[in-house]
Amino acid sequence: MGNYLARRSLQAIPLLIIISMVVFALLQATPGGPLARFENDPTINEADLKALRQKYGLDDPIPVRYLKWVGSLVRLDFGNSYITQQPVLEIIGERLPNTLRLMATAFIVTLLLSIPIGIISAIKQYSIFDHVVTSIAFAGQSIPIFWFGLLLIIVFYSKLKSPWSGGPLFPAGGIYSLDQQGNFWDGLWHMFLPITMLSLAWISWYTRFLRSSMLETINQDYIRTARAKGLREIWTILKHAFPNAVIPLITLIALDLPTLFAGAVYTETIFSWPGMGRLFFQSAMRRDYPVLMAVVMITAVLIVFSNLLADFVYALVDPRIRYG
Amino acid sequence: MLWWTRAFDMGKNIKTLSSDDTNIKSVRSNSGSISAMTWRRFLRHRLALLGMCVLLIILLTSLLASYYRYDPESINLKEKLQSPSLNHPLGTDDLGRDMLARLLYGGRVSISVGLAVSALSLLLGTLIGALAGFYGGTIDNLLMRLTDIFLSFPSLFVLILIGAMIRDTPLAKYQGGLFTIIMVIALLSWMTTARLVRATFLSVREMEFVQAARTLGATNLRLILVHLLPNSLGPIIVQGALSTAYAILTESGLSFLGFGIQPPTPTWGNMLKDAQTYMTRYPWLAIFPGLMIFFVVISVNFVGDGLRDALDPRSIQSQSTNT
Numbered sequence: 001m002g003n004y005l006a007r008r009s010l011q012a013i014p015l016l017i018i019i020s021m022v023v024f025a026l027l028q029a030t031p032g033g034p035l036a037r038f039e040n041d042p043t044i045n046e047a048d049l050k051a052l053r054q055k056y057g058l059d060d061p062i063p064v065r066y067l068k069w070v071g072s073l074v075r076l077d078f079g080n081s082y083i084t085q086q087p088v089l090e091i092i093g094e095r096l097p098n099t100l101r102l103m104a105t106a107f108i109v110t111l112l113l114s115i116p117i118g119i120i121s122a123i124k125q126y127s128i129f130d131h132v133v134t135s136i137a138f139a140g141q142s143i144p145i146f147w148f149g150l151l152l153i154i155v156f157y158s159k160l161k162s163p164w165s166g167g168p169l170f171p172a173g174g175i176y177s178l179d180q181q182g183n184f185w186d187g188l189w190h191m192f193l194p195i196t197m198l199s200l201a202w203i204s205w206y207t208r209f210l211r212s213s214m215l216e217t218i219n220q221d222y223i224r225t226a227r228a229k230g231l232r233e234i235w236t237i238l239k240h241a242f243p244n245a246v247i248p249l250i251t252l253i254a255l256d257l258p259t260l261f262a263g264a265v266y267t268e269t270i271f272s273w274p275g276m277g278r279l280f281f282q283s284a285m286r287r288d289y290p291v292l293m294a295v296v297m298i299t300a301v302l303i304v305f306s307n308l309l310a311d312f313v314y315a316l317v318d319p320r321i322r323y324g
Numbered sequence: 325m326l327w328w329t330r331a332f333d334m335g336k337n338i339k340t341l342s343s344d345d346t347n348i349k350s351v352r353s354n355s356g357s358i359s360a361m362t363w364r365r366f367l368r369h370r371l372a373l374l375g376m377c378v379l380l381i382i383l384l385t386s387l388l389a390s391y392y393r394y395d396p397e398s399i400n401l402k403e404k405l406q407s408p409s410l411n412h413p414l415g416t417d418d419l420g421r422d423m424l425a426r427l428l429y430g431g432r433v434s435i436s437v438g439l440a441v442s443a444l445s446l447l448l449g450t451l452i453g454a455l456a457g458f459y460g461g462t463i464d465n466l467l468m469r470l471t472d473i474f475l476s477f478p479s480l481f482v483l484i485l486i487g488a489m490i491r492d493t494p495l496a497k498y499q500g501g502l503f504t505i506i507m508v509i510a511l512l513s514w515m516t517t518a519r520l521v522r523a524t525f526l527s528v529r530e531m532e533f534v535q536a537a538r539t540l541g542a543t544n545l546r547l548i549l550v551h552l553l554p555n556s557l558g559p560i561i562v563q564g565a566l567s568t569a570y571a572i573l574t575e576s577g578l579s580f581l582g583f584g585i586q587p588p589t590p591t592w593g594n595m596l597k598d599a600q601t602y603m604t605r606y607p608w609l610a611i612f613p614g615l616m617i618f619f620v621v622i623s624v625n626f627v628g629d630g631l632r633d634a635l636d637p638r639s640i641q642s643q644s645t646n647t
Contacts, residue, residue: 143621146580151614158604280481
């Protein structure tokens with residue numbers, strides 16, 4: 001197993017190097033380059049521009065600039081925002097907790113709902129419950145989620161009224177009400193619609209996956225053996241079928257981890273949630289390339305590592321891979 | 325009700341589908357060619373047929389859109405934000421443009437993007453997968469690492485980034501940026517196809533019929549095109565349906581964010597973007613475009629499901645050994 005893991009880890013290194021090269025190339029291809037915003041600035045003359053070019057090392061040969069850039073990446077220095085001049089790492093630090101809160105909650109909701117639903121749907125195959133679940137799951141994977149978010153706002157914000165205050169049933173944006181900063185219940189109230197929007201597609205995907213994985217498992221011979229020996233159905237399912245049906249889910253979860261960092265562009269944009277997804281959207285609107293490149297770079301690195309993690313965990317829980 | 329849930333079964337687990345054995349036998353007994361058998365299996369998939377009909381209707385109406393009396397881009401402020409009526413069947417938007425006309429023309433864009441992206445990404449993916457699977461060794465290794473690289477990038481982020489980079493350039497101006505969008509989405513979505521094609525090539529490459537053809541002096545090109553590629557056709561076609569759905573969702577999402585097809589060219593995505601300002605008072609502005617995306621995508625997915633069952637009868641049988 002050590003051999004396998006070592007080989008997989010070594011493969012990740014050239015991958016990371018090439019990813020950094022691609023991001024660097026994209027950064028170079030940005031129209032105008034980092035000094036574009038000074039070019040029409042009347043207070044800055046040719047000499048200043050030249051001095052700035054010197055300062056930022058823009059006249060160095062490309063390999064030198066690439067190495068310098070990678071060096072600063074390793075020190076987690078992603079440069080400053082073109083717009084606010086704030087260090088990019090600081091901006092990300094402000095947004096990340098919000099995204100983690102939203103995504104982690106949605107993720108937990110997804111797991112709590114999709115595991116029982118998927119399993120029951122498989123055990124009671126072709127029951128009414130199963131029909132309803134499979135239909136909703138299929139629809140949930142075909143619905144454009146940004147549209148689903150708009151529908152949620154139309155129904156729960158503008159049409160339905162709260163029986164207590166007479167205001168909207170659920171808020172359509174923000175993290176807290178203005179006068180309720182930090183209040184747990186107010187936060188939960190604000191999270192309800194974004195979480196619903198986020199988890200629909202997620203739950204659909206996980207439920208479908210678990211249902212077919214469970215169906216595959218309960219039709220295997222060892223389950224029949226357990227039943228034939230007179231084991232009660234509930235124990236057959238819980239002790240013998242369930243663990244094996246859930247193992248493939250671990251890979252899925254590991255592969256979804258980068259989303260916890262990257263956030264959800266559509267959800268955060270629609271519900272004005274000040275997280276990473278909205279940061280990316282806003283930075284793209286303002287062409288704040290240092291922020292954009294930093295987020296793309298970090299997410300890509302996380303994707304590479306989560307792929308590795310998925311392989312490791314799978315090898316850990318599945319002896320067939322370990323000894324294969 | 326059996327057919328209904330079976331449609332969602334993702335082609336697994338035969339033991340509960342006892343009726344299926346008889347179905348397959350009956351197909352075999354009166355079968356003609358393989359394609360006729362496949363076609364008959366597809367026709368049995370009712371949701372796939374329904375999806376096909378919905379797609380055809382949407383395609384036809386959007387092709388005939390120029391016969392409709394309103395132009396999608398003509399502004400009439402006197403008639404802005406009207407509810408659906410006889411005159412404007414789906415109402416008008418904030419500039420008084422007819423919603424039905426915009427929906428029909430938007431359909432043209434969405435469907436062309438879907439089909440073009442799917443065709444391009446299948447072509448690219450098949451080419452890369454076929455080369456990797458056929459030649460193996462260093463070529464395989466290089467091409468698969470290339471695939472890994474593309475898979476490592478968060479595709480939505482990269483799409484938005486490229487959208488932002490080219491927004492004010494001529495690339496984004498011509499036809500509202502239609503061709504650029506198609507190229508970019510296709511360039512970021514060929515990887516699954518490549519892996520699928522490579523896998524079938526690897527499994528078939530060493531079989532006797534391929535060796536026989538090689539012994540008879542078939543060139544590499546002929547081996548790839550005539551002997552190996554047909555074995556990948558099933559997965560490729562199913563993947564085509566899936567990537568059409570993906571492309572339509574992605575294009576409308578990008579246009580919704582403002583980084584896709586640029587106004588005034590109407591698409592379902594940028595109609596939803598415009599609707600956001602007014603939708604709490606005029607919900608139909610947001611309901612209809614989204615409904616169209618939903619119908620098209622779910623229909624494409626149904627067709628994809630039907631194709632999978634029709635093209636790969638093995639997939640209906642137990643896959644329990646395949647973990």
